[in-house]
Amino acid sequence: MRTLKYAVLGLINRDPMTGYDLMKAFNLGLANFWHARHSQLYPELKKLTAEGLVTYETVIQGEKLEKKLYSITEAGRKAFFSWLSKQERPEPTPKDIFRLKAYFVEAMSKEDLLRQFGYQLDQRKTKLAKLEETMRQHPYSREVEEILSPLYGDYIVLKGAIMRERAYVAWLLECMREIETRSK
Amino acid sequence: MRTLKYAVLGLINRDPMTGYDLMKAFNLGLANFWHARHSQLYPELKKLTAEGLVTYETVIQGEKLEKKLYSITEAGRKAFFSWLSKQERPEPTPKDIFRLKAYFVEAMSKEDLLRQFGYQLDQRKTKLAKLEETMRQHPYSREVEEILSPLYGDYIVLKGAIMRERAYVAWLLECMREIETRSK
DNA sequence: CCCCCCATGTAATGCGTTACATGATTAT
DNA sequence: ATAATCATGTAACGCATTACATGGGGGG
Incomplete structure (x- = not known):
């Protein structure tokens, strides 16, 4: 199902951002319906890069701190829109x-x-x-x-x-x- | 956290039942807040047996069909009540x-x-x-x-x-x- | 100087699903 | 007969959490 994949694509589609930015998003606004830790996000970004759905450029912060600024590719945008328009049957009731x-x-x-x-x-x-x-x-x-x-x-x-x-x-x-x- | 463990104990605490009975319960009434497949239940029952929280007796249905009727043990009841009375902080919002x-x-x-x-x-x-x-x-x-x-x-x-x-x-x-x- | 935040990763483990596998009983 | 239901298990895989691990930047 790979829902996290599309959540990440959707966010990066809004604006280029780093893994850290994504993590903050998943702990703030999105936390009301989706959640992910950084330990899940970094591997996911690696995977999306390998699939050619995002690319990154390395940015230097200050003296030497490197951060990766991810942008969505055309293929990524296509995959995201395709997921978005697909009607999915309701999921099993959430556990409580x-x-x-x-x-x-x-x-x-x-x-x-x-x-x-x-x-x-x-x-x-x-x-x-x-x-x-x-x-x-x-x-x-x-x-x-x-x-x-x-x-x-x-x-x-x-x-x-x-x-x-x-x-x-x-x-x-x-x-x-x-x-x-x-x-x- | 082992929540499934306590869900199973709670059901068996009501009445002795088989793995199949449990499966039906998890697909009917309980489905509104918890769900489990038989592939998760049978190993769980095995584990609970090993932990001494449940026991079973083998019952013959018809000619030779064997089924395992599980009952809760004193230790199981104790573990269940201890879980039940514990106040847990609210879980992260369910994904949707x-x-x-x-x-x-x-x-x-x-x-x-x-x-x-x-x-x-x-x-x-x-x-x-x-x-x-x-x-x-x-x-x-x-x-x-x-x-x-x-x-x-x-x-x-x-x-x-x-x-x-x-x-x-x-x-x-x-x-x-x-x-x-x-x-x- | 120290603490908090920024920033990025990996490893081990646990929980859950899908698929594989088999066979008996009951109701039509 | 044959289909639906009863009944029990295992294996492979994927998703998610916890813990391990490291280091720079900025404000007080």
Whole structure:
């Protein structure tokens, strides 16, 4: 499937960048739907270079620090667009350890349950608050921009992440309310 | 982390079962938050047996078909409960190919975008309808049951899956509405 | 001078999928 | 009979994480 390949191509297609730049992207905005470590990125870039989908030029930073600035090739752009326009069937539902634990509700005491759900609620609310803060500061929310820009892509996935977190929080609250009511 | 290990222990803790039974569970109810193939389950059961967390007895089905009926041991139960009560920090956000494509909105034409979002909407709506049908037929929705039963666990994760799908559908609709409005 | 960040890689290990492989039972 | 389902396993491969490993640049 090689999804990472296309994620990297898509980013480099926006602007030439280094492996380090990619790593930052995968730990910031993209982290809401895709994640990769540098230990996965550097080999991937090597592979893409070998496949002729990207090229790099070595840039000197300061005195002698070398960095590789990657650009997409025509072949790379073609591969990326071809992947992008392909309709893929929905993937299997993502795994979720907390839902798994919730499934085993019968093995927990009511106190344990409320502790577990409460902790999860805390975590999720914090996450949600951060996403909402990011949204408030997002340029797209303030100035109305052209729809076919990277900024708009940023905006819609952020919006999606917020809606996803809200649904999770709502679920947790509903479960807790029911557990509390019944345990009286 | 060995999450599969605990998923298996939790299921066998409910009732003794075979590898095949486990496989069915991972493709039905659990599929909404965890998934595993038989090729992963049989080795896992072997490992759990070696660790002394489960035991099995061989049962003959019909004339000569052997199946292994696994039960949890005291050690297994202990390991399971210890995992269950442990608070884990939220995992990294799950990967989502469609969100990744949505992020690269600037590389698509408006027609492509509407086609992609439309297809995804179809798929997600179908999935949601199935979940809602399962919910209508769920025993817990009809008879009010004791809260600390496997049936309740089943119910809350189903509820969670429905809320998750609804949020996804709502996001898709919102994106499509905006894309259509702006493209005039 | 020291710490944080920039910058790039490799090795070992673990988790998961796809494919390979076999055979019995049950329902139509 | 024959197809679907029950039932159990292994092998090869790919994707991802953790740990190992090294060194320069810039700000305080």
